[in-house]
Amino acid sequence: MTKRDRKHQLSDSAVIERIPLACSNELAAVEFLEQQRWGANPCCVHCGSVNVYKMVDAKTGERNSRYLWRCRDCKQQYTVRIGTVYEESRIDLRHWCYTFWRAATSKKGVSALEIKRHCQISYKSALFLMNRIRFAMAPDGTEAPLTGTVEVDETYIGGKPRVKGSSKRGRGTSKTPVFAAVQRQGGIRRRVVADVTGATLKQAIREEVDRSARICSDEWRGYSGIGAEFAGGHDVVEHGVKEYVRGDVHTNTAESSHALLKRSIVGIYHNVSTEYLHRYLWQADFLWNARKLNDGERTVLAIKAAEGKRMMYRQSTAN
Ligand SMILES: [Zn+2]
Numbered sequence: 001m002t003k004r005d006r007k008h009q010l011s012d013s014a015v016i017e018r019i020p021l022a023c024s025n026e027l028a029a030v031e032f033l034e035q036q037r038w039g040a041n042p043c044c045v046h047c048g049s050v051n052v053y054k055m056v057d058a059k060t061g062e063r064n065s066r067y068l069w070r071c072r073d074c075k076q077q078y079t080v081r082i083g084t085v086y087e088e089s090r091i092d093l094r095h096w097c098y099t100f101w102r103a104a105t106s107k108k109g110v111s112a113l114e115i116k117r118h119c120q121i122s123y124k125s126a127l128f129l130m131n132r133i134r135f136a137m138a139p140d141g142t143e144a145p146l147t148g149t150v151e152v153d154e155t156y157i158g159g160k161p162r163v164k165g166s167s168k169r170g171r172g173t174s175k176t177p178v179f180a181a182v183q184r185q186g187g188i189r190r191r192v193v194a195d196v197t198g199a200t201l202k203q204a205i206r207e208e209v210d211r212s213a214r215i216c217s218d219e220w221r222g223y224s225g226i227g228a229e230f231a232g233g234h235d236v237v238e239h240g241v242k243e244y245v246r247g248d249v250h251t252n253t254a255e256s257s258h259a260l261l262k263r264s265i266v267g268i269y270h271n272v273s274t275e276y277l278h279r280y281l282w283q284a285d286f287l288w289n290a291r292k293l294n295d296g297e298r299t300v301l302a303i304k305a306a307e308g309k310r311m312m313y314r315q316s317t318a319n
Helices: 003-011 012-019 026-038 093-105 111-119 124-139 197-210 250-270 274-289 295-306 310-318
Strands: 053-054 069-071 149-157 177-184 188-193 214-218 232-237
Touching: 012 295, 026 093, 026 295, 093 111, 093 124, 093 274, 093 295, 111 124, 124 274, 124 295, 149 197, 149 250, 177 197, 177 250, 177 274, 188 250, 188 274, 250 274
Parallel strands: 149 214, 214 232
Antiparallel strands: 053 069, 149 177, 177 188
């Protein structure tokens, strides 16, 4: 599917109008998710056959209370939950829909406490929902590297304010370093890094940025020499001498992304431990990268990303 086809599919206003109903009614939620997953061609999750049917209650003629499907070929039963991040919970799918919608449309993020209150579920369930949804929003490794002009910058999240001093770069504090690479007019890639040494930062740049790109950074020595590896070279602004913009050389996009992230962490989450910070980065990057879509499209994009991520979640949280 081309980008244009996907955009067209997501723009279907009939789909988007159904999101609020799917957030409050379980049958509507199930059918919404079935529609997103299979469209007009429902198929068996076990064998792929399209010779399938919705099971109905013999007495009422309504859908089976567990919303089961059955395959006439392999004789197995299944639901829309199978193979997705919602498979291993018994939380109603309307709560999943609501949390997807909130997580994909709240610019500064949404807290598990808020989900608990709105859905009237336990805090533990709300946290489960948020963590799985953030995982759905995580990159899956198929993203194209950043191109064009790419700003790189690092910042520190959490903990106590670090000791002032331009050369320290957070050393000896409890703050967690976060690296960001942002393509101008394009996508962002953020990650928690162990330190801000040249070896760590350059490796992150190599992994996220196409070799044809041009790198913009401040004068931090960790970045020096990186220009030799990129066709567009490396331009530096000297923040130490109060130079912030020189022509189109600046890191303003990367810095505003840091500011937005800090505001959401302080304002919504209050504090995030180093251990879990990467999950918030997944969500924040998803919101940034899908910022040109409307709210409905962004919600559907997150739901679609949840498909097939169940096993990956287990692997990624095992360590
Ligand atoms: Zn089957």
